[in-house]
Amino acid sequence: MDLRLAIEPTDILTVFLRDGEAQATVSVHPPAAGATSLGRALQTAMGEGHGECFWPAATGGIYWWIFSRTHETLEVTALWTRGGVAIWEHVFRATDAATWVHDRLRAEIARLGLSSGG
Numbered sequence: 335m336d337l338r339l340a341i342e343p344t345d346i347l348t349v350f351l352r353d354g355e356a357q358a359t360v361s362v363h364p365p366a367a368g369a370t371s372l373g374r375a376l377q378t379a380m381g382e383g384h385g386e387c388f389w390p391a392a393t394g395g396i397y398w399w400i401f402s403r404t405h406e407t408l409e410v411t412a413l414w415t416r417g418g419v420a421i422w423e424h425v426f427r428a429t430d431a432a433t434w435v436h437d438r439l440r441a442e443i444a445r446l447g448l449s450s451g452g
Contacts, residue, residue: 335430339442341365346392353428361392369448379403408432
């Protein structure tokens with residue numbers, strides 16, 4: 335899995351995800367709050383096996399991040415909905431080494447100078 339973060343000129347945090355042919359971008363405003371909630375959800379998954387957070391999508395709707403750790407692997411899932419009674423739509427799902435995802439996200443958050451909350 336590849337995971338990169340960027341802050342767009344409009345003060346939006348964008349996460350770029352790729353796993354083989356599957357790729358997605360997930361965006362939120364403001365960047366610091368998004369990085370903090372994502373970092374906390376991942377830290378919870380690293381310690382307890384499951385962590386999640388919700389992001390108001392920069393372009394409308396809501397993203398749901400889910401991190402599920404099983405032994406040394408971590409499944410990363412991102413879903414999206416318009417809200418209300420809408421169904422959650424699959425955005426991205428991949429599994430990789432838990433420590434790799436953890437270290438990569440922390441490094442990206444630090445590179446951008448954002449607080450990770452964990």
